[in-house]
Amino acid sequence: MSLDALKAAVPAYAKDLSRNLDSVIGHSTLPAQRLWGTVLATAIASRSALVLRELAPEARARLSAEAYTAAKAVAATMAMSNVFHRTRHLLSDPGYGELRAGLRLNVLGDPGVERADFEMWAFAVSAVNGCGACLDAHERALRGAGTDRESVQEAVRIASVVQAVAVTLDAEAVLGE
Secondary structure, eight states, rough: OOOOHHHHHSSSHHHHHHHHHIIIIOOOOOOOHHHHHHHHHHHHHHOOOHHHHHHHHHHHHSSSHHHHHHHHHHHHHHHHHHHHHHHHHSSSSSGGGSOOOOOOOGGGGGOSOOHHHHHHHHHHHHHTTTTTHHHHHHHHHHHHTTTOOOHHHHHHHHHHHHEEEHHHHHHHHHHHH
């Protein structure tokens, strides 16, 4: 299955997802590395083996080896960081925000790609994982690096569509209808 086959696998009741997948990936205004790093990182964050299996080969073909690895590193790092910071944010005791996290995030020091690419991928994964504190932090970093709102929103569009396709196709695989 390729991107086209993935779009074709979306059931008729969710045909807008197929159209949106074509739109956010096939007609994105993002530079190729930013686009495909966002696609790969959010496919990993979606936790859907099917979606990842279908999107990863195309991402690998379109990204440098360094960017491919960096996108995977973002997904891995944000899987931990989003849970930690979302929990800290949701707790009613603000004292937790004053405690040292004590989690290793060495990839932040040298992600292997331009900082703005790394931040965009982290932002998109944070959208999938629902961490408001991380979304705010990565959006501020993107905007501070000169990324416009339209590009930031493009990352959210990609994240939301990849996640929705993942949920829908995984549900269909279980329901077998």
